[in-house]
Each structure stands twice: as structure tokens, then as C-alpha cells.
Amino acid sequence: MGFDQIRQRRLSDDIVTQLEAMILEGTLKPGERLPAERALAEQFGVSRPSLREAIQKLVAKGLLVSRQGGGNYVAASLGASFSDPLLHLLEGSPEAQRDLLEFRHTLEGSCAYYAALRATPVDHQRLREAFEALQACYERQGEVTRAEEGAADARFHLAIAEASHNAVLLHTIRGLFDLLKRNVVTNIGGMYEQRSETRDMLLRQHRALFDAIIEGRAEEARVISQRHIDYVQEVLAEVQEEALRMARSQRRQGL
Numbered sequence: 004m005g006f007d008q009i010r011q012r013r014l015s016d017d018i019v020t021q022l023e024a025m026i027l028e029g030t031l032k033p034g035e036r037l038p039a040e041r042a043l044a045e046q047f048g049v050s051r052p053s054l055r056e057a058i059q060k061l062v063a064k065g066l067l068v069s070r071q072g073g074g075n076y077v078a079a080s081l082g083a084s085f086s087d088p089l090l091h092l093l094e095g096s097p098e099a100q101r102d103l104l105e106f107r108h109t110l111e112g113s114c115a116y117y118a119a120l121r122a123t124p125v126d127h128q129r130l131r132e133a134f135e136a137l138q139a140c141y142e143r144q145g146e147v148t149r150a151e152e153g154a155a156d157a158r159f160h161l162a163i164a165e166a167s168h169n170a171v172l173l174h175t176i177r178g179l180f181d182l183l184k185r186n187v188v189t190n191i192g193g194m195y196e197q198r199s200e201t202r203d204m205l206l207r208q209h210r211a212l213f214d215a216i217i218e219g220r221a222e223e224a225r226v227i228s229q230r231h232i233d234y235v236q237e238v239l240a241e242v243q244e245e246a247l248r249m250a251r252s253q254r255r256q257g258l
Contacts, residue, residue, distance in 0.1 A: 014049055018057035026066060026077060027170050033177065034079040097243060103186050108232040110175065111160055115212060115228040118166035119221035126166035127217055133162040134213045141206045153188035159209065163216065190235060193242040201238060208234065
């Protein structure tokens with residue numbers, strides 16, 4: 004009977020495994036700089052040559068980028084699912100905006116559900132900070148730009164995705180972050196003009212979603228998240244219909 008030899012794992016392989024896990028779970032974010040080699044080696048309790056070997060392996064895999072004299076970074080491309088030209092195309096298409104909202108309906112509902120089930124006290128604190136920042140934007144009406152409000156809204160939903168402890172959901176949301184931010188900016192102006200209660204309604208919906216997640220009401224969190232998207236779709240449909248009526252009136256006037 005023959006036996007295969009047991010190969011001893013190199014220390015660098017263990018470091019690679021741990022760094023990969025940190026990237027996958029979102030602890031290390033796209034574009035983030037790793038600590039200096041000396042500090043990182045001390046944290047892992049390994050020699051600097053073993054750490055360098057691990058970093059070289061991750062660079063070869065495309066997960067890290069080494070900059071001469073500038074340190075080591077998580078590859079920024081890991082968080083870029085959409086190129087800038089594609090973002091502009093999607094931003095200018097009403098059909099694509101509808102498609103994104105339909106996608107968000109399913110995706111964010113799942114994030115909310117799992118966040119309510121799995122969020123840790125640390126996640127709760129991050130969610131609270133993100134919600135309070137969004138709430139401050141709503142309350143400072145006229146003092147913040149739409150871009151600032153859009154970024155705060157997207158960060159709140161990103162915090163929910165982080166709290167879901169689902170790597171696929173998290174990285175999907177991260178990859179869509181710029182698109183989500185632009186989607187909110189595109190939507191809110193017309194929504195506020197269409198219905199005077201929209202700002203208060205969005206704040207109530209986000210607060211209800213936050214409370215459901217913090218209190219562990221998973222199925223309710225999913226429903227609240229999906230109703231939030233339903234409301235946005237409803238108001239935007241009214242905006243588009245109003246725009247069509249206005250265009251028809253202007254054409255008739257020109258006849």
C-alpha cells in the first residue's frame with residue numbers, strides 16, 4: 004500500500020489564508036492600505052520575510068497591489084463592479100433606474116433580513132452611526148447637498164450589508180456603492196418636488212428599518228426594506244407620468 008507524503012504548510016500560506024479571509028469578510032476594504040510590514044509582522048507574530056512572501060503571493064493573485072516606497076494596498080478593482088462610462092449610461096436611462104430599484108428590492112431585503120439575524124454589538128454601533136448621519140442630513144434640509152444626502156443614504160445601506168455577515172451580499176453592495184449613491188441623488192430631487200411628505204416618509208422608513216434590525220426582527224426588516232423601495236418606485240412613477248403629461252401639453256401648445 005502506498006502513502007502520499009504529507010506536505011508541511013509554509014508559514015506564508017497561513018498568512019495568505021488569514022489575509023484572504025479578512026478581504027472576503029470586508030475587514031480589509033478595496034483600496035485600503037495595509038499596516039507597515041514591521042507592524043503587520045508583529046500583529047501576526049511572524050518574521051518579515053514570511054510576511055513578504057505572503058504579500059507577494061497575494062499580489063500575484065491580484066488581491067493586493069504593492070507600490071514602490073508606498074506600501075501595500077488591497078486592490079481597488081475588487082470594489083469596482085461598474086466602470087465610470089457604464090455608470091453614466093445607467094444614470095441617464097429611466098429604464099436602468101427602474102431595473103436598479105427592482106434589483107435593490109431583492110438585494111437589500113435580504114441584507115436587512117440577515118443583518119437582523121446576525122448583527123453583533125459592533126455592527127449595531129456602526130449601524131447607529133450611519134443612521135444618525137443620515138438622519139442629520141434629513142434634519143439639515145437646505146444645508147446639505149443632494150450628493151451628501153445620497154452618500155449618507157448609500158453608507159447606511161452598506162452598513163446593513165456589512166451587518167448581514169454574508170460575503171456575497173456585502174461585496175455586491177460595495178461594488179454597487181457609487182451606482183446606489185447616484186441613484187439616490189437622481190431620485191430624491193424629483194421625489195421631494197412630487198410629494199411634500201417624501202422627506203419625512205423616507206426618514207420614518209429608514210428609522211423603522213434600523214429599529215427592526217437592531218431588535219432582531221428579521222422578517223419584518225425584510226418587509227420594511229422592500230416597502231421602502233416600493234414607495235420610491237411609486238413616487239418615481241408619478242414623477243415620470245407628470246413629465247410625460249407636461250411634454251404632451253408643451254407639444255400641443257406648439258401646434
